[in-house]
Amino acid sequence: MSSSTIQVTDSSDLSSQSTSRLVLQMARRDIATLFRTPWIIISRSLAFIIQLFVFAYLISGLVVKFPGFFPYYAVGSVVSVVASISFIIGYDIFEEAEEGLLDYLLTLPIPRREFIIGRALGGAVRAMIYTIPMFAIVAVLENFSNPLSLIAAVLDLFLLAFGVTGLSITVAVSVRSANRFDVVLALLELAVSRASTALYPLAFMPSYVAALAPFSPVTFAADSTRAALSGSSLDILGLAGLLGFVAIFLGLGATFYFRRLEGGVYA
């Protein structure tokens, strides 16, 4: 290093730096973490195959009241996996805050709003990449071949992922105790996934679960995805629910982020 070779960065040069490029860089950072541990994708895909071909086949044979349970369960488990993986971004952010890495990220010249969008986007795309192999298995198995239906289903899954990352980020920046955070996020994940129509229809649920399930974002996504893949109709209600879910929790996540982090809560 010598003064003759490198010049100090002029901050006016950075004003032309596109914000969308920075958002994508933030997102790519989160996506890249998935590919640093590819064995996780492989092992989870294998676990999914075993779950589908052993558990789901076995159970669908036992379920006499619901003859089409296997395809119902297969699509629903993909939706559940998307939700589950999308929650991980909250753990990442909480860990970064504890380790101080978040302080570093907050010194970077990216506006806070774009920072949140980048993180949520990265978490959502990561969940989609993770789930695509499982989705492909189900599509081949159930012969879902209509491109428009497949695109609509992927859109539903992406909206769910985007909303859940927003929810997860909101929790990560709202709860300060590590133990409380783990419990809250685990319970929330359990609630939105299990109290939903992802793995079993509303009609077969206990009344106390059936009362909550219609409001779960996973229900919106599961119903909407099934409707898209069956090619029957567009599930407007499910889609609207998902959009509302994304808007609320991404907005809430951003608001909490501004209030908490700018105030130096993690100091």
Next chain:
Amino acid sequence: MFQGNTALIGFDKAGKRFGTLDAVKEFSMTIQDEEILGLLGPNGAGKTTLMLMMGTVYRPTSGKISVNGLDVVQHPNDVRKMIGIAFQDPRVDGILGAFDVLNWHLKMTTNLDKGEREDRVEKVLRAVDLWEAKNKRTWLMSGGMRKKVEDCKVLAQRPKIAVFDEPTAFLDVPSRLLMWKMIRELRDEGSTVIVATNMMDEAERLSDRVAIVNLGKLVAIDTPEQLKGKTKGGEVLELTVGNGQEFPRECLTQFSEVQDVKQENNKVTVYLSGGRLLLPKIVETLTNRGVKIDSVHLKEVTLEDVFLNYTGHRLE
């Protein structure tokens, strides 16, 4: 070199409160363009909080901070574009190697194209002797290597305002000297550099000016020479006396050459002039008063003495 021309950063009665603790209180100071300012203070003095407020990570709870005329609360995005911070504890993705850490940092902080970026990363890593280990995951690196990677983020970024928090902690002597040289080069190229440190020699040898910070407050600010020159007497006599003895302070203040006497446990610091001539008289007087003297050390004023003089305690 530092010309001391225009003010670039201003702290105007800035304060930061965490719960009931005032980490920084009524802090006012200006930092000149293209100077190296050493922030000298013990751990917990508020140095990091000051820098993170300036870097828009923490919001001041009182007062104002401006960077190049921009209020950090009103214009955080513009301020962040000018600043690069190397943290005390390395803040790097442990799973990444040094090359990827720096490359991603430059993607976020500069407009360099791929070739320029990679070229700059290579230059910096070669300069600090980390090129061979460029792909080694940082969590597998030693503390010193990780610290170098952290410093290299700012050295590669070349920001207008470069902040280094304890830049040579964990580094061996040759690496410390190299890091100081690289920080000086950064200043010579046009950066304003702030170095937070609790090491006297680092503050003294690296800084154009030194700000002494204690308990969240600015105690003194000037060039190291001026700070030492302002210290009473210009010489320091350090005495170690017997444990548990009450020290007869008035024995020494009777001499007109003695400016001040401070005692911490069994360590007595005497600020004086003409120490060589006075020393035998002091020893004789104290011995006659029954004071057991274990050691005597006469020296010129150092920044450590300045710190002790202003704060009443040593920087340890």
